[in-house]
Structures are given as structure tokens and as C-alpha cells.
Amino acid sequence: MSRPKSKNFSPLWQLTLARWRSFYREPSTIFWAFVFPIVLAMALGIAFRNKPPEPVWAAVQKGDGAHEVFHALQASKDVKVDLLDTVAAREALRTGKVSIVVIPGATRTYEFDPTRPESRLARAIVDDVLQRADGRKDPTATQDAKVTEPGSRYIDFLVPGLLGLNLMSSGMWGIGYVIVEMRTRKLIKRLLATPMKKRDFLIAFGAMRGLFLLGELPLLIGFAWLAFHVGVRGSFALLLACATLGALTFAGLGLLTASRAQNTQTANGLINLVQMPMFLLSGVFFPAERFPDALQPFIRILPLTALNDALRGVMIDGAGLAAVARPMAIVCVWGFAAFAVSLKLFRWR
Numbered sequence: 001m002s003r004p005k006s007k008n009f010s011p012l013w014q015l016t017l018a019r020w021r022s023f024y025r026e027p028s029t030i031f032w033a034f035v036f037p038i039v040l041a042m043a044l045g046i047a048f049r050n051k052p053p054e055p056v057w058a059a060v061q062k063g064d065g066a067h068e069v070f071h072a073l074q075a076s077k078d079v080k081v082d083l084l085d086t087v088a089a090r091e092a093l094r095t096g097k098v099s100i101v102v103i104p105g106a107t108r109t110y111e112f113d114p115t116r117p118e119s120r121l122a123r124a125i126v127d128d129v130l131q132r133a134d135g136r137k138d139p140t141a142t143q144d145a146k147v148t149e150p151g152s153r154y155i156d157f158l159v160p161g162l163l164g165l166n167l168m169s170s171g172m173w174g175i176g177y178v179i180v181e182m183r184t185r186k187l188i189k190r191l192l193a194t195p196m197k198k199r200d201f202l203i204a205f206g207a208m209r210g211l212f213l214l215g216e217l218p219l220l221i222g223f224a225w226l227a228f229h230v231g232v233r234g235s236f237a238l239l240l241a242c243a244t245l246g247a248l249t250f251a252g253l254g255l256l257t258a259s260r261a262q263n264t265q266t267a268n269g270l271i272n273l274v275q276m277p278m279f280l281l282s283g284v285f286f287p288a289e290r291f292p293d294a295l296q297p298f299i300r301i302l303p304l305t306a307l308n309d310a311l312r313g314v315m316i317d318g319a320g321l322a323a324v325a326r327p328m329a330i331v332c333v334w335g336f337a338a339f340a341v342s343l344k345l346f347r348w349r
Contacts (some may be wrong), residue, residue: 037224055080057086057098059089065104073102075291078125100126159224160311161284166216167243168278168304171250172257174212175205179258180267191319202255202342213240213247233318242314242328246307249331252338253303259345278304306330 058081060070066083073081084092092098093111099122103109112119118171160162217240232239256271281295282288282304291299299305306327313319313327 001278038220042223042227053078056100056118056125058082058122058126059084059092059098059101061086061089061101061103063104069104069108069130072130073126075133076125076129079129093322098122102126104131119149153228155224155228156230156316157287157312158226158285159220160315161308163217163220163243164246164282164304164308164311165279165284166220167213167246167307168250168275170212170216171252171276172254173248175251175254176256176258176271177254177264178265179205179255179265180261181260183258184263199343202339202346205251205255213243217243230315232315234314234320238321238324239311239314242307242310242324242331244333245328245335246303246311247309249303249335249338252335252342255342255346256338259342260347278302281305283308301330303331303334 013297055078058073058079060066060073060081060083062083062085069083070083073079082092082098089098089101090111093101095115098180099112099116099119101111103111110123110127112123114120221230221232221239253274257274258267261267261270281291281299282302284304287297288305288308310319310324310327310331313324317323
């Protein structure tokens, strides 16, 4: 009697399926992949939500004419003011409790730190209030037209950056660290006895990152839309394509950091070495353009910078494929290079 034929599944499929099973059996992995980005977006979105401008904090130094200056500033909704003696006023300025100290006199003196943007703003607002109290009139009439729309808010800037950060962290820690942990537990060494190819083993990790993305992306984007009305102005398909390329690229970088690492301590150091410059420079929480011009060429070729630029282009500006082609080309180059080098350097033991 002949034996029934078993279904033939490719090694890549079996390895990807094994990675999926190990994923949903780890609650901590689910938390960092799905829950943590939402918690972070909620916290930062609430902290930087749209609200009326904060008043500037000023101190008036006691002396002749101090009470007149104090009452003039107190009447403005744009200024919070205290009346302090000389020592207390300078201490408040030094510790950042106030942004400017006003010293009344025939020539009014403003003490402030010009390197602090909030102090320069306070100087302009306080001077305007006091000059108007003294009777100054503008030679030209003006009016304010305040514009606030989706796309211009901090949360609109933040969500694509958080998505890029999550793709980087999941790829680096979820793949690089896991492989090294498998190596230290001698699990990878046992795979030498199988006919499995190294290529299939590594590609399975990248394929799993692509599958994770199908859950991560709708969850974060859906939460951002429900909680903060952050939408996607461009094509959702293009956004998915950009995020998928980003996920695969950081999966490749995760594989590269794990190719030769012998223990988790080494893996921690390598992953942090790769991630930290991008975490600081790639415009996750504030625009990368704030860094000096000399650093811009280096910042622009970082994969997270390019990915964030592409994600923001699609989500905020409604950019099409041509507009995001250059940053995504940078991401692809990093991804292909990382996978190619990983295949060369990876060792089982």
C-alpha cells in the first residue's frame, strides 16, 4: 500500500510560518509592535495638541516706575508677570522661571538670554505691550488672519515620524536581537543539520516584517485619524508601499547587525550604534533641517530620514510616486546593500 503524498511546502514558507507563530506567542513583542506606538502618539498628541498660545513669563524689577510697568504688563493676556527685587528677578531669569526681566527707568532695560527663542519672543511681546501702554500707534493698520488646518499641526508631523521610528525599531530589535538570542541558545546551530539554505532563513525574517506591517500600519493610522483627525492626503497604496520598503530595509539592517554578534550584549551595542544617530538626526520629533548645513548631506542619506520624508510627503502633502521616488531610492539602496552583506557575513555558529 503506497503512502499518501504529503503536501510540499517551500522552506521559506515554513520558516515564515514559524516566525509568525513565535511572534504571537510573545506578548512583549505584540506590545512593542502595536501598542507602544499608539501610546506614544497619544501622549505626544495630547501634549502638543492645538491650544491657545501660551503667555510669556516676565519679571519687573522693583524700583521707580516698577508698579506702572507691572500693571501695564498685567493687563495683557499675552504676558504673565511678577514684581521681584533685583536678586530674585535675576535668579528667576537664570533658572528659566521667567524669560525676561524688565528694569524700569528713563531708558527701559530688558535683560534676557538672546540664545533662547522664548526669551527673544518675550522681548518682542513685552516691548510691544509697554510701547502701546506709553501711547505708541502703528503707522499702518494691520489685521490677523489665523490659519489652522490639518497638515500644519505638530501631530500631523509627528505621526509619520512615529511610523518610521516603529518600522526601524521593529526591524532592528525584532530581527537582529532575536537572531542573536537564537544563536546564544544554540538554536541556529541545530539548523545546520537541515537542508535549509541560509538565504531562506534570512529572507523569512524579512517576509515576516512585511506581514507584521499589515497590522501595524492600519492600526496606527486608524488611531491617529480617530483620535486626532490625522489623515492621508495621498494614496494609501503608495503609503503602504513606502512603509513596506522601509520595513524590509530595516529588517535587512537588523540581519546585518546580527550576522556575527555572539551574544545579546554585543547585539544591544550594535543596534543602539545604528539606531541612535537616526533617532536623533532623522526628524522623528522635529524637522531634520534644524541641524547645521554641514550635517545635512549626511542626514539626508540616512534611511530613516529618507523614509520619514517619503511618509510625510504622502500623508501631509499628498505627494505622488515621482515626488517620493528619490527618498525611496535611498531606502532601497540601504535595503539591498544590507541584505547582500548579511548573506555574505552571516554565520550559523
